[in-house]
Amino acid sequence: MINHILIPDSGSITINGIEASPETQKMVGYMPEERGLYKKMKVGEQLMYLSQLKGLTAAEADKAIKYWLDRFQAADWYNKEINELSKGMSQKVQFIATIAHDPDIYIFDEPFSGLDPINSEMLKEIVIELRDKDKTILFSTHRMEQVEQMCDDICLFNNGKAVLKGDLREIKKKFGKNTINIEFQGDPGFLDDLDGVRINNRSANFAEIRVKDDQDMQSILKHAMQSTEIYKFERVEPSLTEIFISTVGEDNINPKELG
Amino acid sequence: MFDLRKLFIIIKREYLTRVRTKAFIITTILIPIGLLAVLAAPVLLQLMESDTAYEIVIKDETNQVYPRLAEIDSVRYVESQGRSIEELRTAITKKEIEGYIVITEEGITSGEEFELIYSGGGGISLVGDITDDIQSVIREVRLERAQASKEIMAILETRPNLKTRKLTAEGEEEESNTFVLFAFGYVMAFIIYAAIFGYGSYVMRSVVEEKTNRIVEIVVSSVKPFELLLGKVLGIGALGVTQFVIWVIAGAGIMAFIGPLAGMFIDPASLEAGQTAAEAFNIPDFSAIGIDVGIYFILFFLLGYLIYSAILAAVGSAVDSEADTQQLMIPVTIPVILAIVMLPKVATDPDSLFSVISSIIPFFSPILMIARIPITDVPFWEIGLSILLMIGTFLGCLALAAKIYKTGILMYGKKASFKEIAKWIRQ
Numbered sequence: 161m162i163n164h165i166l167i168p169d170s171g172s173i174t175i176n177g178i179e180a181s182p183e184t185q186k187m188v189g190y191m192p193e194e195r196g197l198y199k200k201m202k203v204g205e206q207l208m209y210l211s212q213l214k215g216l217t218a219a220e221a222d223k224a225i226k227y228w229l230d231r232f233q234a235a236d237w238y239n240k241e242i243n244e245l246s247k248g249m250s251q252k253v254q255f256i257a258t259i260a261h262d263p264d265i266y267i268f269d270e271p272f273s274g275l276d277p278i279n280s281e282m283l284k285e286i287v288i289e290l291r292d293k294d295k296t297i298l299f300s301t302h303r304m305e306q307v308e309q310m311c312d313d314i315c316l317f318n319n320g321k322a323v324l325k326g327d328l329r330e331i332k333k334k335f336g337k338n339t340i341n342i343e344f345q346g347d348p349g350f351l352d353d354l355d356g357v358r359i360n361n362r363s364a365n366f367a368e369i370r371v372k373d374d375q376d377m378q379s380i381l382k383h384a385m386q387s388t389e390i391y392k393f394e395r396v397e398p399s400l401t402e403i404f405i406s407t408v409g410e411d412n413i414n415p416k417e418l419g
Numbered sequence: 420m421f422d423l424r425k426l427f428i429i430i431k432r433e434y435l436t437r438v439r440t441k442a443f444i445i446t447t448i449l450i451p452i453g454l455l456a457v458l459a460a461p462v463l464l465q466l467m468e469s470d471t472a473y474e475i476v477i478k479d480e481t482n483q484v485y486p487r488l489a490e491i492d493s494v495r496y497v498e499s500q501g502r503s504i505e506e507l508r509t510a511i512t513k514k515e516i517e518g519y520i521v522i523t524e525e526g527i528t529s530g531e532e533f534e535l536i537y538s539g540g541g542g543i544s545l546v547g548d549i550t551d552d553i554q555s556v557i558r559e560v561r562l563e564r565a566q567a568s569k570e571i572m573a574i575l576e577t578r579p580n581l582k583t584r585k586l587t588a589e590g591e592e593e594e595s596n597t598f599v600l601f602a603f604g605y606v607m608a609f610i611i612y613a614a615i616f617g618y619g620s621y622v623m624r625s626v627v628e629e630k631t632n633r634i635v636e637i638v639v640s641s642v643k644p645f646e647l648l649l650g651k652v653l654g655i656g657a658l659g660v661t662q663f664v665i666w667v668i669a670g671a672g673i674m675a676f677i678g679p680l681a682g683m684f685i686d687p688a689s690l691e692a693g694q695t696a697a698e699a700f701n702i703p704d705f706s707a708i709g710i711d712v713g714i715y716f717i718l719f720f721l722l723g724y725l726i727y728s729a730i731l732a733a734v735g736s737a738v739d740s741e742a743d744t745q746q747l748m749i750p751v752t753i754p755v756i757l758a759i760v761m762l763p764k765v766a767t768d769p770d771s772l773f774s775v776i777s778s779i780i781p782f783f784s785p786i787l788m789i790a791r792i793p794i795t796d797v798p799f800w801e802i803g804l805s806i807l808l809m810i811g812t813f814l815g816c817l818a819l820a821a822k823i824y825k826t827g828i829l830m831y832g833k834k835a836s837f838k839e840i841a842k843w844i845r846q
Binding site: 185195197205 | 422425428429432436629632633634635636637638639640641642643829
């Protein structure tokens with residue numbers, strides 16, 4: 161509806177004070193989760209087409225496309241068909257198609273899926289750069305660590321309802337320092353004996369323990385010391401993954417979606 | 420109502436990405452070549468005729484038949500020179516001769532069949548030629564024996580023909596060739612029929628492809644669905660018109676130059692007085708077909724295409740894959756098939772009330788009206804009315820299609836039923 165693809169049944173949407181309309185479509189860059197490009201068109205022509213539809217003149221579009229292709233070290237793709245590109249490569253083309261017309265508002269739906277770490281990092285850099293230029297970025301993802309790194313405000317949806325929204329720092333503060341990060345050497349079996357906790361991110365010598373019901377954390381430390389050598393014991397704000405699980409509830413979500 | 424600049428960008432893309440494809444270039448070139456081949460075939464056939472000599476031995480016991488056959492073709496028909504039947508049979512198996520015929524006195528008097536004993540080669544044209552020759556020679560001999568006068572024989576030889584001349588509005592008589600015009604109308608109707616389906620399903624496939632690619636979501640985040648639909652229909656339509664214009668020009672060129680071209684292959688001395696090279700080669704006379712027919716041809720294709728492609732685009736938007744289009748296409752195919760079913764009736768009896776009415780119905784016009792135009796003098800009001808009706812029908816179909824399309828392109832995962840589509844239209 162922000163994109164003016166669908167019309168609201170009731171109410172209205174305004175973008176910078178303008179009712180959502182063909183006019184505001186130019187102010188938005190939208191990258192859907194399901195990627196879509198013309199498979200048989202050349203990268204350059206395709207980007208020219210999509211940016212011209214967003215209102216750029218041919219000259220402006222050409223300049224922007226060349227700039228971004230260079231930025232992604234992809235200038236030599238200009239005459240390649242999408243068919244010839246790998247998934248990660250066409251992902252970048254899609255990203256350029258979204259940002260080339262320099263909109264004020266960006267909507268990215270899972271922009272990092274299918275990208276290798278290097279490209280993922282490059283994309284993140286650009287997204288942060290856009291944020292620093294005071295652009296508004298709507299970013300949807302299931303990857304909580306990305307949210308923690310990049311977002312100012314969050315809104316958590318469950319079954320179509322916003323169950324948690326607001327400033328990310330405030331939300332974390334609100335959940336309190338009820339989480340323990342523990343690093344240890346020895347038998348991790350003691351973790352299984354703990355009651356009233358939930359353990360995330362468990363590995364051979366690390367665990368993130370979410371303490372429920374105001375339990376005494378010192379007793380957990382004591383218990384751990386009996387069987388292992390403690391390297392680190394830290395009381396922290398919960399990770400976003402933990403916030404996600406405790407808000408949505410483990411029963412309500414598909415475990416696979418946790419990523 | 421819509422953004423012309425964006426519409427133009429869409430039309431340009433739809434047109435340019437396709438006009439450069441090999442498939443388009445090949446079909447555009449192949450059709451005129453096919454036409455040329457059809458027209459050039461009689462010329463070439465005539466040039467190639469009788470290049471193989473088949474020797475047929477005539478064992479003539481009456482001595483009256485052979486001289487006449489030799490007059491017709493002295494290479495083909497040779498005397499038996501006293502060879503016996505056995506010897507002739509051996510000659511056939513040794514492939515020295517093609518075959519033999521025994522002419523007996525009895526055969527002539529009774530008028531019964533003669534037998535050609537031959538190797539079985541030469542095909543149907545050889546046997547046909549020999550049959551004709553024997554028939555006419557035997558008849559001549561019998562008539563002579565019956566002492567028929569020269570007058571009677573001349574009467575028997577003539578076969579009065581009916582020549583047709585068309586009286587134009589200006590009071591001039593024109594050569595007319597009803598059969599050629601009939602065939603011409605028929606061929607044009609079929610080309611339009613094939614092109615409407617071809618280009619219409621091109622539009623449909625393209626809609627389905629954009630939908631399954633999800634590119635449509637990106638595009639409609641920049642333009643209205645209606646602009647995309649119209650741009651697509653017009654862009655691909657421009658492609659079709661390009662092709663038709665090339666065909667019409669190539670066709671007109673071929674028809675204008677085939678006569679003179681044929682003249683280069685023929686010895687002027689061999690032509691009968693007043694006969695042109697084209698006539699000698701049996702090339703149909705297209706002079707009655709004016710450029711107006713070519714313009715109507717393009718116009719009726721375009722309007723027919725617009726009507727059907729708008730509907731087919733809506734069909735494409737309502738499904739998830741091409742395989743699902745079958746059922747929804749039925750309402751689209753029925754009128755086209757009906758028009759093809761009515762075509763023979765309309766083409767053979769183009770001025771009947773049935774023909775007039777059916778060719779004005781906009782869903783049939785592109786096929787039936789174009790068939791009538793070269794065959795008969797269609798009054799201008801009929802053509803004008805059918806064009807107006809087609810334009811109106813197109814606008815109606817487009818409005819309807821836009822409603823279906825708008826909802827359809829964003830629906831995934833299921834094939835829409837007719838009931839659901841009706842709901843989208845009412846929205």
